Amino acid sequence: MRLFASLVREGRWLCATLDSAQPECKSLPRSDLRLQKIPVGPVAVFGASNFPLASSVAGGDTAAAFAASCPVVVKSHPAHLGTSELVGRAVQKAVADSGLPEGVFSLVVGAGNAIGEALVAHPAIQAVGFTGSRRGGLALVDIASKRPVPIPVFAEMSSVNPVFALPHALETRGDTLATAYIDSVTLGVGQFCTNPGLVIALENSDSDDFIEHAAAALEKKGTQSMLTAGIAAAYADGIEHRDATAKRIATGTKNDASSGALPVLYCVSAQEFLAKPQLAEEIFWPTSVIVVCRDEDEMIAVARHLEGQLTATLLIEKDDIELARWLLPVLERKAGRILANGFPTGVEVSYAMMHGGPYPATSDSRSTSVGAMARFLRPVCYQDLPATLLPEALADQPLVAVAVAGWRTGAELKQSVNYLCGE
Ligand code: NAP
Numbered sequence: 001m002r003l004f005a006s007l008v009r010e011g012r013w014l015c016a017t018l019d020s021a022q023p024e025c026k027s028l029p030r031s032d033l034r035l036q037k038i039p040v041g042p043v044a045v046f047g048a049s050n051f052p053l054a055s056s057v058a059g060g061d062t063a064a065a066f067a068a069s070c071p072v073v074v075k076s077h078p079a080h081l082g083t084s085e086l087v088g089r090a091v092q093k094a095v096a097d098s099g100l101p102e103g104v105f106s107l108v109v110g111a112g113n114a115i116g117e118a119l120v121a122h123p124a125i126q127a128v129g130f131t132g133s134r135r136g137g138l139a140l141v142d143i144a145s146k147r148p149v150p151i152p153v154f155a156e157m158s159s160v161n162p163v164f165a166l167p168h169a170l171e172t173r174g175d176t177l178a179t180a181y182i183d184s185v186t187l188g189v190g191q192f193c194t195n196p197g198l199v200i201a202l203e204n205s206d207s208d209d210f211i212e213h214a215a216a217a218l219e220k221k222g223t224q225s226m227l228t229a230g231i232a233a234a235y236a237d238g239i240e241h242r243d244a245t246a247k248r249i250a251t252g253t254k255n256d257a258s259s260g261a262l263p264v265l266y267c268v269s270a271q272e273f274l275a276k277p278q279l280a281e282e283i284f285w286p287t288s289v290i291v292v293c294r295d296e297d298e299m300i301a302v303a304r305h306l307e308g309q310l311t312a313t314l315l316i317e318k319d320d321i322e323l324a325r326w327l328l329p330v331l332e333r334k335a336g337r338i339l340a341n342g343f344p345t346g347v348e349v350s351y352a353m354m355h356g357g358p359y360p361a362t363s364d365s366r367s368t369s370v371g372a373m374a375r376f377l378r379p380v381c382y383q384d385l386p387a388t389l390l391p392e393a394l395a396d397q398p399l400v401a402v403a404v405a406g407w408r409t410g411a412e413l414k415q416s417v418n419y420l421c422g423e
Contacts, residue, residue, distance in 0.1 A: 001058070003349055003372050004067035013037065013067065013374040016393040021384070031384045034394040037377035039069040040152075041126030044119045046140070048131040049079035049227050050191045056080065057087040057107060060349075060369050061129030061154070068376040070127070071104045075119055078111035079228045085109065113139070120144050120153070127376050130155040131193075131369060134282075134360055141363050154375055155363040156356060158282035159310035160197035161344045162334075164299065164327055166320035169341070170206040177315055178213035181288075182221065184343035186252075186263050189224040190286030191231065194311055194344040197282060200270075200291045200302050211267060211290055215250035221263045221286070222255035231284055235261055238283035242266060245276050246289060261285055270298045274305055296323055303327055308358025308365065309335040311344035334358060336365065 007013050014036045021032035043065040047056030054060065057074050065072045076084035088107035095104050108115055116136075120128055120143045128144060130137050130153060137155030144153045169177065184196050199214075201207040226232045242248075242264075252263035263286035270293040273279050279289055293299040303312075312335035316324050331338055336357030347355050347370050355370035356362045367375040382390060 001063045001066075003351070004063040007372045007374065008067050011393065013377065014393050015379065018394065034382045034385070034390065035379055036382075036391055036393055037068075037374070037379050040376050040378050042071045042073060042124050043376050044116075044122075044125045044128045045072055045074045046116060046128070046130040046132060046136070047074070047077050047084075048193075049077055049231065050188070050193075051131070052077070052080035052083040053087070055131040055156075055369070057084050058091050059131075060371075061131070062091075064369075064374060065127075065129065065376045066104075068374050070376045071106075073106045073108060073119060073125065075116045076107055076109045079230075081109060081111075116140065117143055120151075121147060123147075123149070125151065127151055128153040128155070129369070129375070130363075132157070133284075134158045137363060138360075153363050154367060154369065156193070156310075156369045157360060157362060158284070159193055159308075159357065159361045160280060160282050161194055161309055161311045161313070162198040162200060162303070162306055163196045163313040163315060163343070164303070164324075164331075165199055165201040165207070165210065165315045166317070166323055167202050167204065167206060168317035168319040169315040170201060170210050172317050174206050174210040175213050178210050179217050180343055182214055182217035182263075182265075184345045185265075185288045186218070186221045186224075186286040187345050189226055189261050190263070191227055191284060192345050194347060195284075195286075195288075196313065196343055196345070197288050198280070198291060199288060200293060200299055202296070202299060203292045203294055207292060211249065211292075214290070215265055218250040218252060218263050218265045221252040223252065223260040223262050224286070225260040226285075232261065235283065235285040238281075238285060239264060239287065241278065242283060242287070242289075245278055246272070249290075252286070263287065266290070267292065270294065270302050273302060280305075280307060296326070299323075300326055300330060303330040303334065306334050308361045310355060310357045310361045311335055311337045311339060313339045313342065313344055316340060336361065336368070 017035045019033040022030040045061045047059055056077060062072050091105050120140050128140055130140055134157040137157040141153045141155055144151050246266040246268045248264060249267045250265040266289045268291055270291055273291045291302055293302060312331040314324050336354040349370055351372045353371035354368045356365055356368045358365045367373045
């Protein structure tokens with residue numbers, strides 16, 4: 001909320017742009033063209049079960065919609081109805097305290113797909129922000145595209161977040177990396193969209209050691225409770241299918257929380273991975289697959305084979321740079337965020353963050369659900385409009401500011417003028 005508030009105060013979200021008229025232009029006289037972005041209208045927001053605060057009632061999509069001056073209707077998540085109500089009441093109070101119309105924010109409560117389906121189909125809704133499963137996100141994309149007036153759906157869905165463990169990194173610090181990898185896989189009982197569900201390594205004695213250490217680290221992890229009965233049931237189903245397609249190399253230790261999730265680790269060859277697409281599917285659970293490649297070409301083939309992802313990671317040392325250079329152009333086309341020498345769980349809320357990625361990680365890779373990119377806006381160009389009709393941000397400014405600063409946007413221009421006038 002604070003990040004978006006600073007964006008609004010800076011005025012950059014308007015993208016106000018002025019192309020002054022050039023009547024003397026040789027080929028064709030150019031009109032006076034002024035552009036700014038306007039809000040798309042009411043936005044329906046769906047949060048995910050695993051982020052009852054950050055990706056729910058007052059999460060990133062709601063903040064982005066408010067920043068764009070769009071009213072918000074949130075479909076509360078059935079897994080955290082109480083939290084949704086508490087946060088909803090806080091937002092309702094903030095709306096009242098700010099003297100805004102009550103309809104700026106609404107919370108629809110109740111479980112069942114029918115509520116969300118009706119919301120997305122409603123003619124007043126102009127865009128959708130969704131965080132959740134691929135199945136749910138694609139169902140809403142389908143409804144939105146079949147409306148008499150289709151609307152954009154920004155659906156952040158699932159990802160397996162491949163980690164490329166390059167040979168010199170494994171040679172230098174394979175043990176430490178194995179422990180950090182398993183900590184990341186089991187963080188939050190694996191219920192993170194940024195969980196590292198795949199590690200890709202080259203076949204040699206260092207990767208053998210890495211696999212051995214990772215397996216030993218995972219075996220020390222105990223049973224943990226999952227967020228909802230639905231997620232636990234999906235796990236049982238997912239693990240049963242994975243056991244049928246991949247070799248299980250380690251299982252966590254059962255403890256008192258016997259009804260919870262037991263972490264599981266798998267290992268396959270690159271050839272098996274390339275032949276079985278289901279190995280690249282997300283299991284929302286503390287589990288991961290290690291893919292062993294015969295050589296660098298096979299590693300690049302695995303990278304090319306991947307679907308769109310939220311993140312891709314390179315574990316590298318100085319001598320791995322050459323191979324990383326080959327992988328990087330492939331990974332740029334596959335993922336929204338590329339990390340070096342870290343693990344993808346943990347998403348910073350900041351201007352430069354990208355939490356999105358090519359389909360099917362999201363339904364629209366051009367914006368982000370975490371960060372400060374304004375997604376619920378639409379550009380409008382005003383051609384030759386009289387000054388009295390122009391929006392405030394596109395009004396004419398004294399020439400001196402242009403001469404001094406050469407700012408590209410109206411808002412920045414206005415700041416310069418204010419500065420020069422001593423305000
Ligand atoms: P979910 O089951 O898809 O639920 C998300 C929301 O969508 C809920 O409000 C749900 O309510 C609604 N919904 C689901 N299917 C629907 C349908 N067919 N029609 C209408 N509404 C529908 O997701 P989840 O289990 O809460 O979250 C876990 C998933 O989210 C994982 O796959 C995880 O990777 C992903 N996730 C992604 C991100 C990201 O940023 N990319 C972040 C967190 C989590 P109803 O069930 O009441 O309809």
